[in-house]
Amino acid sequence: MDNSVTRNDPFPSAAVTYDPGAIERKWQRTWQERGTNNTDLQRAQRPFYALMMFPYPSAEGLHVGNLFAFTGNDIYGRFQRLMGHNVFEPLGYDAFGIHSENYALKVGVHPMDLIPRNIANFQRQLERAGLMVDWRYRLATTDPDYYKWTQWLFLQLYKQGLAYRKQAAVNWCPDCKTVLANEQVVGGLCERSKTPVEQRLLEQWFFRISDYAPRLLENLDHIDWSETTKTAQRNWIGRSEGAEIAFPTHTVDGAECEIRVFTTRADTIYGAAYMVLAPEHPLVKSLTRPEEKRKVEAYREKTKKQDIITRKTSTEKTGVFTGSYAINPATGKEIPVWISDYVLMEYGTGAIMGVPGHDARDFEFATKFELPIVRVVCGEREDANTPLHEPFVECESGTLVNSGVFDGFRVEAGKKAIIEFLAKGGSAKPIVHYRLHDWCISRQRYWGPPIPMIYCESCGTVPVPEKDLPVLLPFIEDFKPDDSGVSPLARHEEWYRVECPKCGKPGRRETDVSDNFLDNSWYFLRYPSVGRNDVPFEKNVTKKWLPVNSYIGGNEHAVLHLLYSRFITMVMHDAGHLEFEEPFTRFRAHGHIIREGAKMSKTQGNIVNPDEYIEQWGADAFRTYLMFLGPYEQGGDFRDQSISGTRRFLDRLFASVHGMSADSEPDPSVMRKLHQTIRKVGEDISRLSYNTAVAAMMEYMNTLRRGERTPHRDEVLPLIPLVSPFAPHLAEELWEHTGGAGSIFDSAWPSFDPALAAEDNIELVVQVNGKVRSRITVARDIAEDAAVVAALADPTVARFVAGAPKKIIFVPGRLLNIVA
């Protein structure tokens, strides 16, 4: 006999209890059998491409951060499906690259063995997470079917003159005997061996992304992306408006020449007291007077040996005088020409005009070498003769002084006027400069797609014909990089020796592989065309599914991956392969998870292994908790203790569904709350505010449980679809249990009835002088006069209002403030 119904327990312990393990296994199998997560790409009527950044399959397995990211995307995708879209949610593996290779080196397992193993482990973990992924379209960047097209992409860029070869410096670790990526150099030291990094010059392949800088910048105004990401890209592209100015001089041999500088502060040209060239500037040789030659040569040698990082981080200014002078085109005066490593050959023209009065670095340099410091700008509190004890860099309030005919100009106007004036004399032109460098894609490594180029003695550089793709990455035992500075592939003559495709004479393959960022710069184009081996992305399916409707990923990729993807898409657009030029219509950066207030790291041993938690709490509770622990776009703090709360919520949902009745009528106030909840959860999911969506459902659950009553069917059932994006397995189970047909994900999001959600009576906040004194229950549409009368009838309010109110502020439906 059932005597478990007690006064305090409106939900009798039902015969069935919530067993997430069993339910999740059941539905994962059922989904698989029914093809619930499959999308018919051809026939879809309302395509919606919900993309998440794919993981690199590290050996540690799925990180809770991956799951946090994926779950957030999955919820959005499932919600869009319930809203009537055909949602495509693919996932794959970014399996080439230095991360994977380094791990393979560390454990001494060949990546060709290791990576498939890692992928298998990831796959197992991901399948437990209950993602709505259509695995038929899974890809790995290491699949020859995939990287064949990565190589094809390279060839398209080459064809368009966007890929070129030049000498460039790389980071070299003498201890690891390998080339390092910039990310692997921390504070001038090798991340792993802590050895100082050296710089080496190598011939490398570059993509002309800098040609696209203006477009990459301008388009940012038209795409719906997280502002933080757009800001990061804007800064990275680094547009500077300024002028190129020529300073006439003559070489040691007496020939006339000019030093061109780039400056954003043309207004300060009257304060240009010296010039500085980068040590490697091509004019240095011809400008160095014989008596200075020894010093200059020594300085150049010294800076050449310096590694990139030390040079960038050292603060003390150094430099030497060349012995030559140039003419300041504004003043007509001679100024000395120096060389110093604080001027970078890579930026601008590799030369600057030194304006010590109004630039911090120039000030430091001039102070050290006792060069004249002249004031040419002053603020409101200074005049032309106010001495400069520190550089005056303020522009806004600045006025030009000691600047000849330009005295009295405001900084901005002065800039324009001076450029115009110099331009007339042919010594200046306005110019826009970008900080964005060309993209070096060569890697002297093994684990990547070989760059599809062949060097022939008679034909020169010859691209591999498209029909010969892919250039397979061969299996080699000795994939470890050595101190030769070239890829391990360069040790394999049997591989790199080929006939020239043009003339048939002996040729040599390019032995570098391409950057991992090239692999993942186009994977989203590939997903819908996985399986097509004749084209990288099939025209019709691409037209139907791209650009991506929603892209979610980490902001650590704000500049590299997300910029490169945009670049590649633009190039493909320009070449006529794509109809759009921006790949991701909407992008949202998710936050990152920390654990108990600290960063998760292996050394601290506080890594969350999703397996254990899913085992203990169920995937649904784990997913819901991840979404509840903080705002999705900001991340949050993972606390073991807190998971119980979300699990309790699911337990209660399960119990409510099993304990509900259909006998009496639903409670109107509960129904009102229900419709408010439907609205809120929908709105919150739309703006990725998952934590508040979960809170709203919990709040409703509390409403449902309040008092000693059995919840009505109509009060409970709509909660199932609301919770389904978060707890898909449980929702399916409850949907089936309550007689739903097919998958809940082929049903619809519950409709929200504004009339039902509206309150008849509201609680009006009554303030006196802005301080809350009371809350009164009044009709929703109460008029101001009636509200004042009702408020003054309240004894507490009356006590604070002595005479006649001075002023009344009435916010209908919300608040009444009486100023007494």
Next chain:
RNA sequence: GCCGAAGUGGCGGAAUUGGUAGACGCGCUGGACUUAGGAUCCAGUGGAGCAAUCCGUGGGGGUUCGAGUCCCCCCUUUGGCACCA
């Protein structure tokens, strides 16, 4: 140095546009049920005070009838870029 984000109870965090600060959850306190409770359920929970009430969103000013929210000046934490002319 530059660019960005953020400081709210014991903790994670709520608070679309200036309008009830602390939703929701954890934890904690008390209680019910129980052989037991690290299960479940009920009640309470920012601080001070018997109470009326007062004080409270990093600190200091300001605007406003009203400020977590807007403005100015500081402090702290955190992410990114870093001699970018």
